[in-house]
């Protein structure tokens with residue numbers, strides 16, 4: 001059973017130790033790169049199993065300022081990943097499924113959320129599609145690693 005929480009001091013060290021495989025770095029970057037690139041509008045979150053941090057993501061509250069496809073005030077999901085040691089255990093899909101109720105409670109003013117996912121990252125794409133996001137049928141081509149599907153959860 002996973003839980004989603006805003007990153008607090010208690011979990012910073014564990015969050016900084018999270019990793020993805022070398023092949024996945026093109027999709028999400030290292031945790032150090034993520035931490036350095038998060039804008040002030042980005043709220044860091046952790047995925048917890050008990051007291052253990054198994055994953056991470058950012059809720060960007062100013063996503064619409066950077067992405068034309070994002071409607072005014074909607075949120076953006078960035079840098080979502082599950083630690084490589086914990087992948088394949090169902091934590092990714094549980095986190096995606098838990099996102100909607102979490103956002104409705106924690107971002108109740110506007111919980112509509114967009115994300116982009118690299119077209120080569122089929123595992124993540126299918127996980128988003130199956131557990132709550134819809135494909136907008138539009139592509140975002142501004143990323144460094146090739147075109148990305150634009151997905152939305154309302």
Ligand SMILES: CC(C)(COP(=O)(O)OP(=O)(O)OC[C@H]1O[C@@H](n2cnc3c(N)ncnc32)[C@H](O)[C@@H]1OP(=O)(O)O)[C@@H](O)C(=O)NCCC(=O)NCCS
Pocket residue numbers: 020024027028079080081082083086087088089090091092093094116117118121123124127130
């Ligand atoms: C995408 C990601 C978050 C999925 O998390 P996960 O915890 O490994 O995934 P889960 O165990 O919850 O499985 C999700 C689905 O993928 C399938 N899956 C998981 N690992 C798989 C593998 N190695 N091969 C094939 N399918 C796999 C599962 O069967 C499940 O599908 P189901 O609903 O039919 O059962 C994780 O792979 C990840 O962190 N990837 C690197 C970072 C990344 O790409 N982030 C997305 C950026 S947009």
